Amino acid sequence: MALIEVEQLSKTYRDGATETRAVQGVSFQIHEGEFVAIMGPSGSGKSTILHIMGFLDTPTGGIYRFEGKHVRHYSDKERAHVRNRKMGFVFQAFNLLPRTTVYENVKLPLFYSDVPESEWDARVRSAIASVNLSHRAEYDTTRLSGGEKQRAAIARALVMNPPLIFADEPTGNLDSKSGAVVMETLQKLNEAHGRTIILITHETLTAEHAGRILHVRDGKIEVDIHVAQRRTAHSHEFSK
Numbered sequence: 001m002a003l004i005e006v007e008q009l010s011k012t013y014r015d016g017a018t019e020t021r022a023v024q025g026v027s028f029q030i031h032e033g034e035f036v037a038i039m040g041p042s043g044s045g046k047s048t049i050l051h052i053m054g055f056l057d058t059p060t061g062g063i064y065r066f067e068g069k070h071v072r073h074y075s076d077k078e079r080a081h082v083r084n085r086k087m088g089f090v091f092q093a094f095n096l097l098p099r100t101t102v103y104e105n106v107k108l109p110l111f112y113s114d115v116p117e118s119e120w121d122a123r124v125r126s127a128i129a130s131v132n133l134s135h136r137a138e139y140d141t142t143r144l145s146g147g148e149k150q151r152a153a154i155a156r157a158l159v160m161n162p163p164l165i166f167a168d169e170p171t172g173n174l175d176s177k178s179g180a181v182v183m184e185t186l187q188k189l190n191e192a193h194g195r196t197i198i199l200i201t202h203e204t205l206t207a208e209h210a211g212r213i214l215h216v217r218d219g220k221i222e223v224d225i226h227v228a229q230r231r232t233a234h235s236h237e238f239s240k
Helices: 046-053 074-087 102-112 115-130 147-159 178-191 227-239
Strands: 005-015 017-031 035-040 062-066 087-091 164-168 196-201 212-217 220-224
Touching: 005 046, 005 212, 017 046, 017 062, 017 087, 017 220, 035 046, 046 062, 046 164, 046 196, 074 087, 074 178, 087 227, 102 115, 102 147, 147 164, 164 178, 178 196
Parallel strands: 035 196, 035 212, 087 164, 164 196
Antiparallel strands: 005 017, 005 062, 212 220
């Protein structure tokens, strides 16, 4: 059974008489342990697809199943539980609380959980260590570099130990060096810890860290290809 199943998914936004078809008849599956990049230009619909998969938005047509269950059959309480326990989110803008430490930011999701408070400290420190930020745990987030802020955001996404991480343009505000470190961190979470990673990006070099790339344009999937296959195809072209 696939972790995520999408069939003919669509999303239309309406503003008075104006309609914007952000997603148009998209179909794909994602299995546990995959690292998938959804890639496309600005306005292509890729972030809308992520928001639907992450229960942050609802489709206007088609089918979305998470763990085999149709999204329409989840109650609001069940959706909140899935977001808190099974999904972690990393965004381009970091979304860290100002005038608080890395430790305090990473701890935040635990306040909305049923995890015993006696486990909080161990969970927080483990998440921070997993992104190599233990030496910054007590730093105010305003003192961090851009790359460190994003790694702190990843640690916060990990503190509930979710099997699935959504990363929406995680390198968009970073220089190339810091972006590479962030992508290496996500790769490690996928390869060494088996987490499913779904990455949204418009950057080819960032997408190539994934094992599979879905190219989206005008709300439709143009190409669904495994990176290894694409690299092989490129090597054949080069050898001709």
